[in-house]
Amino acid sequence: MARGDEHIREAFKADRDRDYLKVVEECEAGLKKGIKVYDEARVYATLGYAYSQLKRYDKALEAHEKSIKADKTSVVAWRYYGITQRMLENLDEAEACYEMALKYSPGDELTLASLGALYVFRDKPMRAIELLEEAVRDGSQSGTTYSNLALAYGKVGRFEEAQEALGNSVSKGYHNWRSVQQRLSDMQEFQSTFGGYDTSWLPAQCPFCNAPTAADTVQWITAKSAKCGYCGSNLKA
Numbered sequence: 001m002a003r004g005d006e007h008i009r010e011a012f013k014a015d016r017d018r019d020y021l022k023v024v025e026e027c028e029a030g031l032k033k034g035i036k037v038y039d040e041a042r043v044y045a046t047l048g049y050a051y052s053q054l055k056r057y058d059k060a061l062e063a064h065e066k067s068i069k070a071d072k073t074s075v076v077a078w079r080y081y082g083i084t085q086r087m088l089e090n091l092d093e094a095e096a097c098y099e100m101a102l103k104y105s106p107g108d109e110l111t112l113a114s115l116g117a118l119y120v121f122r123d124k125p126m127r128a129i130e131l132l133e134e135a136v137r138d139g140s141q142s143g144t145t146y147s148n149l150a151l152a153y154g155k156v157g158r159f160e161e162a163q164e165a166l167g168n169s170v171s172k173g174y175h176n177w178r179s180v181q182q183r184l185s186d187m188q189e190f191q192s193t194f195g196g197y198d199t200s201w202l203p204a205q206c207p208f209c210n211a212p213t214a215a216d217t218v219q220w221i222t223a224k225s226a227k228c229g230y231c232g233s234n235l236k237a
């Protein structure tokens with residue numbers, strides 16, 4: 001062990017306790033003294049996350065840059081960088097970071113869940129469904145992931161699957177399920193107001209991303225307008 005490693009052990013302990021001031025203190029001390037045992041990319045990623053929790057975003061971004069520099073193939077480095085970018089509402093940057101994380105670790109459940117949630121937020125429900133279904137394939141323990149999957153299904157009108165996913169989120173202890181249930185009910189009511197879909201005007205492919213379009217891959221806005229479920233672009237009759 002190098003002299004700094006003991007500080008890092010304390011930092012990771014504090015991270016589990018969400019004591020982010022202590023995380024910063026111990027990480028900085030450890031990095032200053034030098035570390036041998038712990039992975040530098042992970043240490044900087046943890047430090048960046050702690051700074052972002054403390055809303056010290058300049059320091060957070062600096063730490064994330066160092067984390068990537070230490071190991072640009074580290075899934076943890078990219079995922080934590082993405083989390084900070086998401087907190088800063090830099091949505092394109094967050095997406096790019098999560099995509100890098102998946103490039104280096106394709107099945108990483110936490111990244112699949114984070115990027116899937118971002119796609120739900122950005123009205124790309126079909127992309128969200130791809131990732132979130134993969135995230136829960138082996139039985140995720142995250143109620144949040146199931147709740148995001150429920151919303152993604154709801155956005156493309158797949159309400160039965162949405163209800164099933166919401167049921168799973170409840171059984172995994174997701175507390176905020178009532179607001180998700182309300183949003184799903186609103187979506188369902190909204191869709192029923194214009195009855196069956198007029199799909200005659202839909203192009204076979206999205207002109208922006210070339211994905212196939214169909215009644216259950218687009219997010220309906222009115223009977224004559226929708227958003228592509230893959231890229232979120234507006235499609236109009």
Ligand SMILES: [Zn+2]
Nearest residue numbers: 206209228231
């Ligand atoms: Zn598209």
